[in-house]
Amino acid sequence: MNSFFRELAGGVALMIVAAALGIGANAVCPDGVALIQKGEVVATAQHGPVDTTSTVTPTAKGAISIEEMKQQFDAKTAVIIDARSTEEYEEGHIPGSINVPYDRIPDFQDVLTREVSNDAHVICYCRGPSCDFSDLLATELKIIGWQDVSVFSGGWEEWTRAGYAIEKGPRQ
């Protein structure tokens, strides 16, 4: 068994050398990333069991309430982004929203560049208060260049519970 751990230690050494190689390659590569990621994490989701009968009071920075969301929706002052999967989006979404599934942002980069101007106020939402896809999407959007990003943390659950308009099918 001793030799097993010796090989694991050798594995660690190999990983350190490989990581150093990667950092070097990243430094000379034009597509390289910053080694220390700057930016702030958007966190509005409440993990654990969520009381679905109560309305969520957003307290976290960057979170907006259902009232604000409705105001922005009526005034058409924000670009609304649905961070859920395309299947869920097509089953029903906030009218006019754009679908950018959180885990497929690179695939949707074109849509983002085409439809969302850089100075737009962007609002992300997902399933509901316990879903953090909207937070994660907001964080990533801030990293790739959008500054004015909020999260409607009540999400789809709260929107439908309030009985507001919905739209079905793929984006027109």
Next chain:
Amino acid sequence: MKFLRDRRLNLVLRFVIGGLFAYAAFEKVLHPSAFAMSVRAYKLIPFSLSNLFAIAVSWSEIVAATFLILGILTRKAAGAIFILLVMFIAAITTVLARGMVIDCGCFGEGGATTSWLLLVRNAALLFGSFLIIRYNDGWMSLFPGTRRTLQRP
């Protein structure tokens, strides 16, 4: 369980595990920012270190996989893969325990989501890499480094 020590099985494991890791790492090495995004979704390591971690993991994968296939420091390369797999299993377990479903980032962006099945697959790969560390005898290798010379009777 004599077949577990068979050098032909060992060679097959090297190619299968090495091939899988090389394939997985290729996308991640080419697009570190997309992989860093997957890393951040796990919410396990500090946000600021996500890029550095993504580079370290993807390069470890590609170097270890190449070494495993070519047979360069074979058992150490399998050791690196063993450690990576332990990390992946731990990370996926915490994600499942937290009730999250995220893109696992296994093969770069847009791949499978985290699931119990993924844990089973990783456990199988972990066992495979264990067999390489334990029984590789340097057969069909460019520069095997340490090798098992004494076969058990």
